[in-house]
Amino acid sequence: MTPDMQWRLLVPFTAPQLRFTEELSKTVAGYGVTIRPGSFPLGEIIVCNLPSEDAVRHAFLTLKRGMLIASINVPCGIRIEDDLMILDDNSALPSRKEQPFACPQSRSLERIILKPGPIEYQMSFALPKLMQGIQLGATSKAVAQALSDQRIALACTLYIDSFFETSYEAQFITLIGVLEVLKERGPVSPDAMQLIDGWLEEIRHLEVGEAQSFRGRLNFLKQISLGAGIRRTVTRYLGSDRAREVQELYNIRSKLVHEGERPLELRDNLRQAEIIVRELLAKILVDPRNLSEGRDI
Known part of the structure; x- marks a missing residue:
């Protein structure tokens, strides 16, 4: 691979409530993004002319974050797989249609172009919200900060x-x-904590295994x-x-x-x-x- 090689990123997404019927080109967080129809419930996001593998990974995470916010904004479920494959000129294209990947710009994607199907969603309603959500998720520092918290990230995954x-x-x-x-x-009130501590003192006289079991349950009550x-x-x-x-x-x-x-x-x-x-x-x-x-x- 040459240092000045350009890359293409392809990100399939699964969205049961959305079905695109035509290709859409937008600018998102500075990236020229194309969203095109897929074999339902799949669609594809494509970004071209990325200058490096690091740029590819950054674009992937940015778009994944954007689609998460779009999922909340529409609202609908939009799922993108976590693992990104980086392919060279000779690597086989993924056999799974859901697999995100990047490859040199010169490679053809004809083997995996997906066919659109009939409409099942009011796209005139959903599309503005979708693009608004992608833009917000891709550019907002607050969103990036929030999703660095594992609990918030898990909550978003469960919602989708x-x-x-x-x-x-x-x-x-x-x-x-x-x-x-x-x-x-957080802890319970001081009075409740004092009561639980008293119970913990009393179980010291129990058999070891039983005491250990009670101790675990009583400590749980402190929250x-x-x-x-x-x-x-x-x-x-x-x-x-x-x-x-x-x-x-x-x-x-x-x-x-x-x-x-x-x-x-x-x-x-x-x-x-x-x-x-x-x-x-x-x-x-x-x-x-x-x-x-x-x-x-």
């Missing part, structure tokens, strides 16, 4: 994954999982409960009304998971959970003031 689940139950549980990941962590942690996070970002809604949704999730009780209005509950989770992620991802409290997120 919820769109790929095939049942209302799985979608709902996955969305509540986002709230669980983002829950606030605020999962439900309380979720309510605190939602209250901070979205207010007390949303926190009360989330408490109801969390109770529904508990009955669904622990008792198999499916609510009659699960579809409505799912829609409500999706709206709240989307609002919460949007606040956390783009508000630098809130990000400064990241140790609690």
Whole structure:
């Protein structure tokens, strides 16, 4: 490979709610980006004339971050695989259509060009939001800072994954999982801590194995409960009304998971959970003031 070689980056994305019918060219974060139709539910993002492998990797991460924000902005599920392949002139093109890769600009991509299919989404509505989200995610320092936090990154992944689940139950549980990941962590009140310490003293007389088991459970009680942690996070970002809604949704999730009780209005509950989770992620991802409290997120 020569030092002045130009590179082409191809990033397939899976988006069940979106289907492009024509090629679209835009400038995103300084990159000339082409989005073209794929074999549903795939589409492709292509960036040409990248000067180096480092530039290829930077462009890939930038576009992946942009698509994550676009997924929240539309909203819909847009999935891009994490691993990027760097190919030389002689490497075989990937056999998997979902595989992101970069290759020398001179190489032909004809073998893997994908065919468009019929429309299944109101693209006139979705496209402006899609491009707005990509641009924001690709250029915002606040978004880049937020996604460096493993918990926030995992929460975003779960949000996107919820769109790929095939049942209302799985979608709902996955969305509540986002709230669980983002829950606030902290100790219980001093009075409660004193009570637990007293119990820990009392179990010293138990058999060693049993005492160890009790000790683990009692130490767990020193942290605020999962439900309380979720309510605190939602209250901070979205207010007390949303926190009360989330408490109801969390109770529904508990009955669904622990008792198999499916609510009659699960579809409505799912829609409500999706709206709240989307609002919460949007606040956390783009508000630098809130990000400064990241140790609690």
